[in-house]
Amino acid sequence: MEFKDLEIFQMVAEKGTITDAAKEFSYVQSNITARIQKLETELNTPLFNRHRRGMSLTPEGKKLLIYSKKILLLSDEMKKTIQSNEEPSxxxxxxxxxxxxxxxxxxxxxxxxxxxxxxxxxxxxxxxxxxxxxxxxxxxxxxxxxxxxxxxxxxxxxxEELVLISDMRASSLEELKEEPLICFSKGCGYRARLEAWYKDQNIIPQKVMEFGTLETILRSIVVGLGVTFVPKSAVIHMEQSGLIQCHTLPDQYSKIxxxxxxxxxxxxxxxxxxxxxxxxxxxxxxxxxxxx
Incomplete structure (x- = not known):
C-alpha cells in the first residue's frame, strides 16, 4: 500500500466521482480506477458503492478513511520535522x-x-x-x-476596540436599537459580543442580515441599511471621511x-x-x- 493510493482514495471519497478526482490529480480516469481497485484487492473488501450519481463509501471505506487521514497527517508531520531549522520552506x-x-x-x-x-x-x-x-x-x-x-x-x-457603526443620520445610540443588524454568520466573535450587549439591554433585533465579506457589510452601513460591530481600526478612515458614525459600547463588549x-x-x-x-x-x- 502506497501513500499515493491513500491520497487518491481520500480524494475520491471527497469528490464522489472518479472523474473529479482525476481532474484534481491531473491523472487519466483509468489510473484512478486502477488505484482504487488495487487498494480494494489488497484489503480484500469493497471500499465504494458504485451508482449512477458517482461513488459513496461502504462501511469499510468509512473506517479506512479515518485511518487514512491519520496516516497521511503523520506522514506530513514526519516530513516537516526533518526540514531545515535554518530556512523555512x-x-x-x-x-x-x-x-x-x-x-x-x-x-x-x-x-x-x-x-x-x-x-x-x-x-x-x-x-x-x-x-x-x-x-x-x-x-x-x-x-x-x-x-x-x-x-x-x-x-x-x-x-483593540470594537465600535458600533451606522450611517450619518443617527444622532444617538438609542436610535440605533431599532436598526437591522448586519453581520457575518454565526460563529463570528464580533457578532457574539454585540448580541451579548443586545441581550443585556433586552433588545431583540427586528432584522438580522448575514453577509459574507467585510466590504459588503461596510457599504451597506454607508447607504443606511443597518448597523454593525467592527474593530475601529478597520473603519477610522471612513469615519474621518464622513461616511459613517462610530458609537462606543462599554468595555466588557468592546475590548477584544x-x-x-x-x-x-x-x-x-x-x-x-x-x-x-x-x-x-x-x-x-x-x-x-x-x-x-
Missing part, C-alpha cells in the same frame, strides 16, 4: 477573520524574509477556523479570543483580543515557528492610537 496554510488590520504587514514581512514558503490564506469566522485548525485543515488561524478547545494554544497578536491559534500537539516546524516570531515582532511595533 514548504506549504503554510493560514486562516483569518476578515478584520485583522495588521495582517498585510505580518504576511508581507514573513513572505519577503522566507521566500521558500508557499503561504495560502483562507478567511472565515472564528468558530469555523477553530474547527479547521483542530481538524488539521489549517496550520493556524487569526481569530477572536474565546474559550478555545484544550488541544489549541494561542499567541496574542494585538488588542485577536490571537493566533494552532494545535498544541503538532510539531513546531521552523516554518510555523518563524511565522509566530514574525507576529511577536509585529507586536513590538508602536502603533499610534486613533479615536473613532
Amino acid at each position: 514548504g506549504k503554510l496554510e493560514i486562516g483569518t477573520v476578515e478584520t485583522v488590520i495588521h495582517l498585510p504587514k505580518i504576511l508581507s514581512t514573513y513572505i519577503k524574509k522566507y521566500k521558500n514558503v508557499d503561504l495560502s490564506l483562507f478567511t472565515g469566522v472564528t468558530e469555523t477556523l477553530e474547527e479547521e485548525v483542530l481538524n488539521h485543515e489549517l496550520d493556524g488561524a487569526f481569530v477572536t479570543e474565546s474559550d478555545f478547545h484544550p488541544d489549541l494554544v494561542s499567541h496574542e497578536v494585538f488588542q 483580543k485577536t490571537v493566533f491559534i494552532r494545535r498544541a500537539d503538532t510539531y513546531l516546524t521552523s516554518t510555523i515557528e518563524k511565522f509566530i516570531e514574525t507576529i511577536e515582532t509585529n507586536q513590538q511595533v508602536s502603533i499610534k492610537p486613533v479615536n473613532c
Whole structure:
C-alpha cells in the first residue's frame, strides 16, 4: 500500500466521482480506477458503492478513511520535522477573520524574509477556523479570543476596540436599537459580543442580515441599511471621511483580543515557528492610537 493510493482514495471519497478526482490529480480516469481497485484487492473488501450519481463509501471505506487521514497527517508531520531549522520552506496554510488590520504587514514581512514558503490564506469566522485548525485543515488561524478547545494554544497578536457603526443620520445610540443588524454568520466573535450587549439591554433585533465579506457589510452601513460591530481600526478612515458614525459600547463588549491559534500537539516546524516570531515582532511595533 502506497501513500499515493491513500491520497487518491481520500480524494475520491471527497469528490464522489472518479472523474473529479482525476481532474484534481491531473491523472487519466483509468489510473484512478486502477488505484482504487488495487487498494480494494489488497484489503480484500469493497471500499465504494458504485451508482449512477458517482461513488459513496461502504462501511469499510468509512473506517479506512479515518485511518487514512491519520496516516497521511503523520506522514506530513514526519516530513516537516526533518526540514531545515535554518530556512523555512514548504506549504503554510493560514486562516483569518476578515478584520485583522495588521495582517498585510505580518504576511508581507514573513513572505519577503522566507521566500521558500508557499503561504495560502483562507478567511472565515472564528468558530469555523477553530474547527479547521483542530481538524488539521489549517496550520493556524487569526481569530477572536474565546474559550478555545484544550488541544489549541494561542499567541496574542494585538488588542483593540470594537465600535458600533451606522450611517450619518443617527444622532444617538438609542436610535440605533431599532436598526437591522448586519453581520457575518454565526460563529463570528464580533457578532457574539454585540448580541451579548443586545441581550443585556433586552433588545431583540427586528432584522438580522448575514453577509459574507467585510466590504459588503461596510457599504451597506454607508447607504443606511443597518448597523454593525467592527474593530475601529478597520473603519477610522471612513469615519474621518464622513461616511459613517462610530458609537462606543462599554468595555466588557468592546475590548477584544485577536490571537493566533494552532494545535498544541503538532510539531513546531521552523516554518510555523518563524511565522509566530514574525507576529511577536509585529507586536513590538508602536502603533499610534486613533479615536473613532
